Amino acid sequence: MDASTTLSHDERDARAIRRRGWTLALLTIAYFFSFMDRQILAILLEAIKADLQLSDTQLGLLSGLVFALFYATLGLPIARLADRSSRSNIIAISLAFWSAMTALCGLAQNFTHLMFARIGVGIGEAGFGPPSQSIIADLYPPEKRASAMAIYSLGVLLGGGLGIVIGGFVAHSYGWRVAMMVVGLPGIALAVIMKLFVVEPRRGLSDGKAPAAPADAPAMGLWKGIMSLWHNRAAFHLVAAITITSLVGYAVTGWGPSYMQRSLGMSMLDVSKYVALPAAFVAGFSAMLGGWLCDRAARNKGVYAQSYVVVVMKVLAFPFALGFYFLDNLWLAISSYFVASIFAGAYIGPTYAMIQHLAPLRLRATWAALTLLATSLLGLGLGPFVVGQISDALKPTYGDESLRWAMFSVAMLTPWGIFHYWRAGVLMKRQEAAAAA
Template sequence: MRSDAVTDMGADALAAADARSTHRRGLTLALLTLTYFFSYMDRQILAILQELIKADLKLSDTQLGLLSGLAFAVFYATLGIPVARLADRFNRRNIIAVSLAVWSLMTALGGLAQNFAQLLAARIGVGIGEAGSSPPSHSIIADLYPPEERAGAMGIYSLGVVLGAAIGTFLGGTIASFYGWRVAMFAIGLPGVALAVIVYLFVVEPRRGMADRRTDAGRGAMPSLVDGFRAMAISAPAFHLVMAVTLTSMIGYGLTAWGPSYMQRSLGLRMLDISLIVSPIGAVVGTLSAVGGGRLADWLARNRGLHAQPWMVAALKTAALPFTLGFFIFDEPVAALLCYFLYVLLANSYLGPTFALIQGLAPVRLRALWAAITLLIINLVGLGLGPTLVGVISDVLKPSLGTESLRWSMCLFAAATPWAIWHYWRAGVLLRRAP
């Protein structure tokens, strides 16, 4: 069934369908956030397990970087485009449910891997499944929430990143400490299959353009793929937002993928310490950042205009930069971790406002495609190159720096932050000039 079929209804039926979608939008947002949580948890489970997997399968840092970076990102990002075209035409809820079941099963299968090639194939399968999650989710959220509430909704959705990484580290590290990394992958992956059934039963499929008060968004010819790329390419604010979020993600993915290994190698923490102490605190701090940042962005949109949102992100990232560098520079664990938590608190609010702004700039019938294009760039560069290059540079520096090679490899990536800050500032300037 095509998801734009509601546009053929009469006025009364259309109003009833919109009322139902609005009534259930809180539940839908919660389930989409939980799906994103599982997505990120399954994606990042390798981070806390890397040292165990490295020893068991005798892998190099470069191979570990490929598993968590480029090999996953290539399939995740490129398949997002055809999935987004389906999502702009057909039922988005169904696409999300099927994708969730696929990547959850592939995560569990990774626990059976006996060598690098088998684990690589499983991680590619996770990437293929996860390609069907975020673009349709972004599109649904944009249709459920109006522009002045969209950043807050996207901020809640972005909790999937914060909580997925933190709770994945907590559960994965704790289970692996007692039962091994293979059991941890089974335990993290299999519950997602049950969630897929719940998503199918309870997530609402809203009318296209509902929150923008459009009644004609589902009518007319579907814009072509070329039209979608062209429309995004000529939008200067969208260009700077995509550049900013890509650079930010490259740094963030590098830190997330290698943070637990760095804490073990350079700060002397045990895997169980990271699982039981660092990750829960990180989850609380990250939640405050994502939700608080989204609320602040909505307030700024109502009182100062949408252009204030990227300026907010730029200001918070500027304040966070010294703490980012401090995390890698300080040798004393307490000081380093304090810097880490302050960095998360200040810098982790960028996803909600960024994706909300991009969805607001996108034509209504191209929202899933614009989200997929954004994620294509973010993940090929950010997720693909971030963890992979951190691993490669760490191997290059290892002969001279030993176990400290990872510390300085990650520090080099943090130094790219001012470039991202400039793009956020420029996006605000262009949005302020827009009519």
């Protein structure tokens, strides 16, 4: 028996708070591996296309829908398990599985082989996000949660960028298959470290709640959990906002390297050296800035103000995001992309924090899984796939420039996402005013 099980509630709570920094760091590193394994395909698409003779539609399926279907749908049952049992165990097992499947992608000999390996990556990663967000929400109070989630979201921003850097350099020297194995195999060792050191906090620990019921206590059923989010209109608008924003974002991350190669004349190695690495750190700065501004707004105004901060950041980013597609000069286009990135990455941590703030304690992993279901099926699943289809449809007219117009078409959904963030802020403000009355 683990000695920690003999500790009192107060001793376990103190231990969890004492080690929360390490727990957050390990979850962020695992998220880094998650997104690196997921997004490395972006820099390898052109090499895979040439090797396996694939179409843009097939590449879009591999980048998005094939992965997202399993990642999203399995996230819900795993999240229900996480709301009842050990979240840290689920995270460690999931990490080991998706890492092994990423390495197996390097052995694929055709589209079908690669598709099944990507399905395996999606199955493994389904068990990571919801329990991780639930643990962070229990370790950090509402006024510090946006910053904690912003640190956690660095895994997305740095993982995607550095995955392109590592993948590009390794693929340039040794081929795309070796690149898949190089990013996949280290995650298995990390899974062992996660199992040994990640804290399993009491549910509601940082919300000032009484000790939670035992892990086997009855929890709300899945359907009621879904309806509880649906009836919380502020949460519904937050999920809609992050879904639309993710659709646009996954379209850029999935096809951006190909666009830079086809329309801007860059090589795979140039994208890795001059764009991916600085873009990762710019996006990381954006996430930290967004978390800091949102926590400051929450302390001064209320949690609702975090949504308005995201609105402002997204509005500032939008014209520069469009400039990426309209500026023909290489370095002006890349500069516009970097400026957009300064503001664009600010939404991730605050959005997750607000959803966890609104979620009932025993439904935090479930609400996180519902959010990931929407962002994965509609964002990750449709974003790269729709861009691929539009690009193929426009190719007879625009030739190699078809990808530019396909990506621009999807980017024009951004104002719709901004509206939902604004509406969520309005509704959260009303809820907070009613609770204070």
